[in-house]
Amino acid sequence: TLRLIYTTTAVERKNVGASGPEKYTEAFIKKQIEEFNLGKRHLANMMGEDPETFTQEDIDRAIAYLFPSGLFDKQARPMMKHPTEIFPEQRKIQWGEDGRPFHFLFYTGKQSYYSLMHETYEKLLSVQKYQDQVTAQGLPLQKEKRNLAGSRWLTKIELEEMLLEKLSDDDYSRFIQLLQKLVALPCADIEEKYIQKFSKEVPVQLQKVVIEPLQYDERGVAFSTGEGTRKTARATAVVHDNGTGKITVNGTDILHYFPVLQDREQLLFPFQFLGRIGKYDMVCTVSGGGRSAQAGAIRLASAKALRSFVTEKEVEFMRQAGLLTVDPRVKERKKPGQEGPRRKFTWKKR
């Protein structure tokens, strides 16, 4: 007889094919929810707060305090959330004990999608019937334009989450076309509630940048302030009217603070663009960054301050010239296995 003395892990590991995502049973989820609630009460006790009124925000704060983490990715940090947010929703078993599926469209493969299409089409038909009734009665058709500008349809991923099954792009586009057809009908207001399930509000994007009005100091001279950043430099500029074009940075003249011509040209740019070089006085404070970054920061700060002195059209010109945009370029991080952000180590053939 042979006795097994020594085995390797490779032999023990059976060749199992990759199974799908883990299936969580309902009982498991329920247990998780109970544990979560208990844990919430424990946590509230630990923090000295009232367990009854302990909200999710309080939980987040408490966890961040108890387990401080320096990781950049927020989702990699320790978190404590309700199990429904953590475990993705899964479909329950679609067939009964006898093996017979519950839904009549089960054997199509995408049962929820087709049932949704059927429902939407029924709504469409009902709207058309209502429309015919209304025209038969002779009443005028109501035409209230839905505000299409502030809303958008659900994205494919959101729809997939809602239906809990995979869709193809084609299916998704067909569904959206059907919805649009429904909305295009004049009497679609009756089905407004149904349609709202598939549309989302989009916040108004362009927030008008408010230009501050001019302030006046004791002598009656108008002035305005602006702030600017570039790389790591932060600058604030105060631009006074009725000036001679003198500029002071951190208490010193620009000739002494920026001996390099390039930096002074950067400072000159907003004034030169507007054509008002010798008309304003400026006092700035700047910190951080290097010589070029400080010059860029002051340039941005002065351009922002000059907005108050200038017409809207000129503000638009400045924006197009790039004087009012924050320069997003910062130093790129060095990656491991490379010498710098992009430079790789010298490649040796052998």
Place this chain on the structure above:
Amino acid sequence: LDHGSALHTAAKDCLSSVSSQDVPAERPRAIFHTSESDPAKHTEHHEGRLYNIPLEEVKAVFPHGLPHRFQQQIQTFNEARVMVRKPALELFAYLRSSNFSHPAVRYVIYGERGTGKTMTLCHVVHYCSRQGWLVLHVPDAHLWVKNCKELLQSSYNRDRLDQPLQASVWLKNFKTSNERFLQEIKTQKKYTWGKRESTEEGRPLGEVVEQGLARVRSASDAMGVVLRELRQQCHRGSFRLLVAVDGVNALWGRTTLRKEDKSPVSPEELTLVHNLRKMVRNDWSGGAIVTTLSQTGSLFKPSSAYTPQELLGKEGFDALDPFVPIPVPNYSPREFESCYGYYLERKWLQHEKAHTEDGKAELQFLSGSNPRQLDRLAGPL
């Protein structure tokens, strides 16, 4: 910035009304220039204007005084134009009203970098040479305390070190600028240069200078002799002496020179510096001492230092005290305009934008009304 400037031109076309950018009419030369060649006659009326120095005079009076960039400008424009500015006029007033029987008054011209101190000094030198003074012009005292290849032990005094090259160069230039005086002034003592050479009493100073030029080893001693003679004979009143030293803070700072055993040399150990210090002391009468502080050539001083206190140090300040300080500021708007007009007129500014008002404002902004910055900016344009 190119993108910005392209947009800027487009914006300017949109914004400003279509005003014809006509070249301003030829301004008459009289506004920026003055035909008054004699500095003695310059008054506040001439302030901000440029006056011409004939080239032969330049060669005679300034063999070694003018800043390098200015010399290049003279070659380019084929004329030497110096601006009349307030500090120079102030100095002229003081010189005119000074009493020459009193000990010599010391004037220290100071200011930030590139504001025109050396040019003011040259203006004063020109004035004095026109007036008939004997000018002792040391172009840059910093040249004597750094970058010296040869140091000889002085035969006159064991502790001191000679600098034959610098001394001979200076003697040559001194000869060019003050030819006629060298024949008139006579020595008062006998000087022995070596075993066989000596200068008798009563010989003209020119001989001492020739001796220094011929025997380079004794050039520093020759210079010392010249300085002592001038000092002693000045109070008699036959001639006035102007001691013009540029970069006087070199006399009291540190040097970058080292002796053969690698120990640093202090300024007192150099013959030239020692003699010049005696010259700058106000124990003689019958002339004036005009000096300039300079940070550019100075050793071991921070670049932001420009006041006499900082640049001279305690020792120098005590040695020069009391003195009359004369600050030299950047260009005033008027002076800036005349300098700009001069460049335009000589077609030095070729860029088409430079002719416009905006271009002028830009130049003023970028240079900060500093003469040196303006000169450097206008170069590539």
